[in-house]
Amino acid sequence: MATPIRIAVTGAAGQIGYSLVFRIASGEVFGPDQPVIMHLIEIPPAMGALDGIEMELDDCAYPTLAGVVKASSDDLEAGFADCNFVVCVGSIPRKAGMERGDLIRINGPIFTSTGKAIQAAAAKDVRVLVVGNPCNTNCLIAMSNAPDVPSDRWFAMTRLDENRAVAQLAQKSGQPVAAVTGMAIWGNHSATQFPDFFNTKIGGKSAVEVIGDDEWLKNDFIATVQQRGAAVIKARGASSAASAANAALGTLKSIVTPTPAGTVFSAAICSDGSYGIDEGLITSFPLTTDGNKWSVVQGLEHNEFAQAKIDATVAELQSERDTVKDLLA
Ligand code: NAX
Numbered sequence: 001m002a003t004p005i006r007i008a009v010t011g012a013a014g015q016i017g018y019s020l021v022f023r024i025a026s027g028e029v030f031g032p033d034q035p036v037i038m039h040l041i042e043i044p045p046a047m048g049a050l051d052g053i054e055m056e057l058d059d060c061a062y063p064t065l066a067g068v069v070k071a072s073s074d075d076l077e078a079g080f081a082d083c084n085f086v087v088c089v090g091s092i093p094r095k096a097g098m099e100r101g102d103l104i105r106i107n108g109p110i111f112t113s114t115g116k117a118i119q120a121a122a123a124k125d126v127r128v129l130v131v132g133n134p135c136n137t138n139c140l141i142a143m144s145n146a147p148d149v150p151s152d153r154w155f156a157m158t159r160l161d162e163n164r165a166v167a168q169l170a171q172k173s174g175q176p177v178a179a180v181t182g183m184a185i186w187g188n189h190s191a192t193q194f195p196d197f198f199n200t201k202i203g204g205k206s207a208v209e210v211i212g213d214d215e216w217l218k219n220d221f222i223a224t225v226q227q228r229g230a231a232v233i234k235a236r237g238a239s240s241a242a243s244a245a246n247a248a249l250g251t252l253k254s255i256v257t258p259t260p261a262g263t264v265f266s267a268a269i270c271s272d273g274s275y276g277i278d279e280g281l282i283t284s285f286p287l288t289t290d291g292n293k294w295s296v297v298q299g300l301e302h303n304e305f306a307q308a309k310i311d312a313t314v315a316e317l318q319s320e321r322d323t324v325k326d327l328l329a
Helices: 015-025 044-060 073-080 100-121 135-144 159-173 207-211 214-226 228-236 242-256 304-323
Strands: 005-010 036-042 065-072 085-088 127-130 154-156 265-270 282-289 294-296
Touching: 005 015, 005 073, 015 036, 015 044, 015 242, 036 044, 036 073, 044 065, 065 073, 073 100, 085 100, 085 135, 085 242, 100 135, 100 304, 127 135, 127 242, 135 154, 135 265, 135 282, 135 304, 154 282, 159 207, 159 214, 159 242, 159 265, 207 214, 214 228, 242 265, 242 282, 265 294, 282 304
Parallel strands: 005 036, 005 085, 036 065, 085 127, 127 154
Antiparallel strands: 154 265, 265 282, 282 294
């Protein structure tokens, strides 16, 4: 029997958590022969809800689930103890009238303590995925407060944006989603993100040629992807949850599995300076991995339109970094 992998999920009793923890426990990420121990973390008032989730996990009788650890956000070190993966979902959602800068200042402090506790208690091989918004900058704060954890172990989630973009292109072209390859999100998980359709293929051909409508791609497509979260809230009365959990699962699978030839995946990582983007900024890029070490896909060309989009989203990330300067160690 393999040694269990320990995986912590903060905000485990929230909407995304409720979908995510069951799918991880079921073996969907690490496979049917790899036991997992779930570490569920919540704020003190939600600990009762975690008891219910633990009961339901028991009642799934997953052969892959080797244990459950519950911890309160007041004792993050207990929550992260020996964890190989930490998925940071827990944060305060944006409320009506709140500016993005307010949200950054409210959630930022959660991530200073998260970073410190990860450094103090997690396993030496820990990898961290930040989902809670603003996820790029929250990830930057946590990483900077855990200087002993190598910078290539930190990820912020832009996979939901990638999946949304792939689905839109598949629908517009009338082809299956599997025909869409090379789609990557650049920059911030926000309304400035750039889904790079210029370097995307549909059925092996340039997406621009297959779609044959530059105006749709430059305007409707980008806007639909950027505004999809708001559209889901409007329709459902609640923010994306099942699709967000699915994207978190997809990100975890992509970072532990060698990337199939001819494909890429998106995640925000600590920029290595590729494409002139500030080293150290948590920025979404097209990535590949051998299952252990990721690399940014090199040699992609950006025309003036694409470069302007990338510059704008990077400028937003730089300004978010300035907003939280005092939280960076
Ligand atoms: P919910 O409000 O349903 O759940 C959040 C949970 O986190 C709650 O149960 C709350 O008690 C808990 N929590 C709050 N502070 C905590 C702390 N300090 N430690 C541990 N737990 C804490 O929100 P949900 O819909 O699950 O969304 C969670 C986060 O994901 C939000 O920040 C949201 O903006 C973000 N999202 C990120 C996406 C992405 O693509 N990166 C997409 C979906 C989602 O909007």
